[in-house]
Amino acid sequence: MWLRTSSREDRGGPPLSRQRIVEEAVALLDEEGADRLTMRRLAERLGTGSTTLYWHVKTKDDVLDLALDAIFAAVPIPEDQNWRAGVTRLIGDWRATLLRHPWSAALLGRPMLGPNVLARSDFLYAALIGAGVVEPHLTAAAFGLSNYVVGSALMQATWLLNADAETRDAARDHMDHQRDRYPALAAHGPLTATDGWDESFERGLGWLLDGVEATIG
Amino acid sequence: MWLRTSSREDRGGPPLSRQRIVEEAVALLDEEGADRLTMRRLAERLGTGSTTLYWHVKTKDDVLDLALDAIFAAVPIPEDQNWRAGVTRLIGDWRATLLRHPWSAALLGRPMLGPNVLARSDFLYAALIGAGVVEPHLTAAAFGLSNYVVGSALMQATWLLNADAETRDAARDHMDHQRDRYPALAAHGPLTATDGWDESFERGLGWLLDGVEATIG
DNA sequence: CGGTCACTCGAACAACGATCCGGTGGAGGG
DNA sequence: CCCTCCACCGGATCGTTGTTCGAGTGACCG
Numbered sequence: 001m002w003l004r005t006s007s008r009e010d011r012g013g014p015p016l017s018r019q020r021i022v023e024e025a026v027a028l029l030d031e032e033g034a035d036r037l038t039m040r041r042l043a044e045r046l047g048t049g050s051t052t053l054y055w056h057v058k059t060k061d062d063v064l065d066l067a068l069d070a071i072f073a074a075v076p077i078p079e080d081q082n083w084r085a086g087v088t089r090l091i092g093d094w095r096a097t098l099l100r101h102p103w104s105a106a107l108l109g110r111p112m113l114g115p116n117v118l119a120r121s122d123f124l125y126a127a128l129i130g131a132g133v134v135e136p137h138l139t140a141a142a143f144g145l146s147n148y149v150v151g152s153a154l155m156q157a158t159w160l161l162n163a164d165a166e167t168r169d170a171a172r173d174h175m176d177h178q179r180d181r182y183p184a185l186a187a188h189g190p191l192t193a194t195d196g197w198d199e200s201f202e203r204g205l206g207w208l209l210d211g212v213e214a215t216i217g
Numbered sequence: 218m219w220l221r222t223s224s225r226e227d228r229g230g231p232p233l234s235r236q237r238i239v240e241e242a243v244a245l246l247d248e249e250g251a252d253r254l255t256m257r258r259l260a261e262r263l264g265t266g267s268t269t270l271y272w273h274v275k276t277k278d279d280v281l282d283l284a285l286d287a288i289f290a291a292v293p294i295p296e297d298q299n300w301r302a303g304v305t306r307l308i309g310d311w312r313a314t315l316l317r318h319p320w321s322a323a324l325l326g327r328p329m330l331g332p333n334v335l336a337r338s339d340f341l342y343a344a345l346i347g348a349g350v351v352e353p354h355l356t357a358a359a360f361g362l363s364n365y366v367v368g369s370a371l372m373q374a375t376w377l378l379n380a381d382a383e384t385r386d387a388a389r390d391h392m393d394h395q396r397d398r399y400p401a402l403a404a405h406g407p408l409t410a411t412d413g414w415d416e417s418f419e420r421g422l423g424w425l426l427d428g429v430e431a432t433i434g
Numbered sequence: 435c436g437g438t439c440a441c442t443c444g445a446a447c448a449a450c451g452a453t454c455c456g457g458t459g460g461a462g463g464g
Numbered sequence: 465c466c467c468t469c470c471a472c473c474g475g476a477t478c479g480t481t482g483t484t485c486g487a488g489t490g491a492c493c494g
Contacts, residue, residue, distance in 0.1 A: 109371055121402050125401035142405075154371070183343075201360070269474060272471085
């Protein structure tokens with residue numbers, strides 16, 4: 001009786017819910033990365049048993065899908081009048097969010113059908129349609145912009161955030177020792193110029209938008 | 218004596234080697250996908266014990282890194298005189314190879330430092346330099362083209378190859394039931410127009426190359 | 435008061451990556 | 465011819481993972 005763990009107070013915080021699981025999952029992912037997310041570790045942080053999570057969530061993949069969609073709530077849906085300004089802002093914030101949660105890069109290869117992602121994709125299509133972009137340019141524009149931001153964030157997260165310092169140093173040495181085999185790469189490659197990611201990103205984005213804009217008329 | 222498994226013949230094929238492990242890993246990945254690659258399954262296909270693999274390879278991640286680099290041997294390094302034709306061909310073959318091995322999409326988030334990848338990246342830089350592209354456009358062009366092809370292959374592999382039919386159908390239904398919430402997306406989204414990936418890809422690539430070309434001179 | 439229902443969790447299972455350590459056979463020197 | 469060495473092999477095993485089973489527990493409703 002006196003030993004019984006009385007129900008609510010001694011577990012941390014409010015009762016368990018799908019939302020609280022996802023919030024804690026995002027926090028855990030932010031702090032320790034994708035491969036350290038375990039159902040047991042997640043449950044421990046929530047003050048519950050690991051198997052309890054399966055009442056609120058079907059599989060671990062569900063947790064990952066929910067966590068991935070959750071972070072996009074931080075991407076504001078622009079209200080610019082100018083279509084190009086709005087699209088630029090959306091894509092930029094999209095990228096910033098991906099880089100703020102580097103573990104997301106490893107999850108981009110799964111279907112993203114959460115409400116936050118869909119709402120922002122819908123805005124992208126609507127903005128392009130409003131600008132007067134018509135098929136077949138419309139699909140190409142939406143695909144191209146999405147793919148560009150996903151690829152950029154994936155590569156930058158891989159090299160600057162997920163890779164530890166020793167990996168980067170080893171890569172640099174690896175390149176130095178083969179300088180004659182990859183001359184152009186060694187002279188101008190991403191490992192020699194690790195700064196300027198932002199500037200390069202926006203330059204490429206500008207090229208894409210120039211191409212889209214040229215189809216209007 | 219007669220019971221002893223005489224050494225070479227009864228195991229399949231030539232003696233074990235790092236190369237043979239990688240070849241079999243690629244075959245296994247092609248047939249069953251990334252999450253079905255196990256050291257035990259791989260060893261079984263090679264006719265050896267699972268622990269033997271660790272003599273030739275340090276970890277499973279090494280196998281994945283080697284397999285990922287191996288498939289890029291199938292991407293020819295162009296010899297076109299026209300820089301734009303060469304770059305277009307390289308990027309197109311790069312994408313085709315990624316799509317021919319859909320499991321590669323899930324591995325793009327790791328450092329790619331294999332000889333095949335480096336040689337082709339070096340060609341890309343050399344071609345752009347030869348075309349007269351100078352900094353800061355050079356880095357932006359190389360990054361942009363790489364990121365674009367990676368993102369495109371990642372998204373297409375996610376939706377058309379890795380996702381099974383029921384996932385796609387469920388996604389379609391999911392969208393249909395929320396048609397009013399995402400009007401633009403439902404009308405023009407990727408799930409309604411699953412064809413035209415190739416055409417959209419080349420259109421976006423053209424926009425990028427137009428932007429790069431405009432910086433020359 | 436009795437029963438239903440949402441919710442919790444310890445124990446257990448199968449599968450995984452990886453390591454330990456005892457083999458085994460062929461090459462090469464005495 | 466024999467002995468030694470060493471590259472190479474693999475059974476047993478460890479710790480960890482995702483997930484399931486089934487037995488609980490308490491709040492609420494009639």
